[in-house]
Amino acid sequence: MITLNNVSLNLEGKQILNNISLNVCEGKTAIILGPSGAGKSSVLRVILGLWRPQKGTVIIDGEDITNKSENQLLHVRRKMGMVFQGNALFDSLTVAENVCYFLKEKENLTEKEISFRIKESLEFVNLEGTDDLYPAQLSGGMKKRVAIARALAFKPCILLYDEPTTGLDPINAKSIVELINKVKESGTTTIVVTHILQDAIILGDKLTLMNNGKIVETNTVDNLLNSSNNFVQDFFFEINQELKILKHKSVI
């Protein structure tokens, strides 16, 4: 469904991505984990065709998008929904208008169908009754839900999340993670980018670890916990300690 082959990206003379290869099959979930500045958001931007890599190829749903023009890319992008790190909601529009903004674009839906889709999407993210509020009137967790509802509204087959739980309190973060799992169940191909290990472990069984624009290792959680790579050990240090303490306690 999504394939990156040896993708390298330079911006303003700086190497952002270095030889990234990634393959996500239809209906599967990929988790990209790494410290901030690793190039995780850049990977999503390359997948969306917002940035064009200097080397390598990007294939979405069997279509090579690497050298497509902005206009040719439009229909490929409509297969994808993106939840931006900062939500990127349209702040001059209400919640309902945000959710249906791209619906009017894509399909020839009637007014009735559109309002049904708005209701359906907002219900899915547990935000009934917020239709007429503006993004500025919402809390951080609610904004994230609206961003997810907007991405879901036109039923994309691919969903990309950029740090969906960053900056949220634990309760809201938990419910967003549950929401992402709920969306996954409907068979959507999903990529979640995060630097929060706990969320990564709940959301996927295979994790891709990135650092300095490179992929360090792709493996299951268990194997990563026992990895001999220094960077992986550092990244998993805290959680390893917690596991040890827990084991220790349960032994006593």
Next chain:
Amino acid sequence: METFTKILSGLQNYTLFVKDIIRGMFRCFKYKDDALREMYLIGAKAFLVALGGGLFVGIILAIEVGHQLELFGAKTLIGRTVSLGMIREIGPIITGLLLAARTGAKNTSELGSMQLSEQIDALRAFGTSPVDRLIVPRVVAALIMFLPLTLIADITGILGGMFITITTFHMDVSFYWHSALDALLLKDLFVGFLKPFFFAFFIATISCYYGIYTKGGTTGLGKNTIKAVVSSSVAVLVIDFIFTKVVWEVM
């Protein structure tokens, strides 16, 4: 040398940007709701600006010219000077400059803050062209609304001139109107009414260009808003100069 290449590459980007906009204009009916909203914001809401601007310039023009003409006993020419001046030059210029500030600042700051908060990227990511959806409606709205606004400035300017002629120079209203309308030729109306379209096009495209290429946070947005207002004002003056020159040489 470095600034020179920078200016050149800026001009190149702007030209490509304008090419996209012109292509997008053929699809402008798709987003007519957005265009209508922009027409209201940059047109209807600028009504008082055009009205006030035109009125005061007309009054000033009549006072200055009136006193000079009075010396030669040619007060009857006040009407002629004000109407020609307003319709051919000052009406379009003052509306152009006021709208360069108003529309220019609005477009750049709106699109710039959308760029900084990734809203423009969100549009692209969801398969919508920001040029078609955000910029073409703004350009179309400017093209439609600038002429009516200029007309308002022209008319209130001439009325302001009339007011001064009556109160300060104690002349009869009919003299003023006779002199004002007699002097106008079709050519003057044509020139005066054509300018707003050029002003609209350049003000809208320049300010949208600076908006959508904003980077560097709040400071960058501030800088680009200044650049947009300054370059569109300069564009208004340069276009006006070209028109005046061509009209006097050719027509």
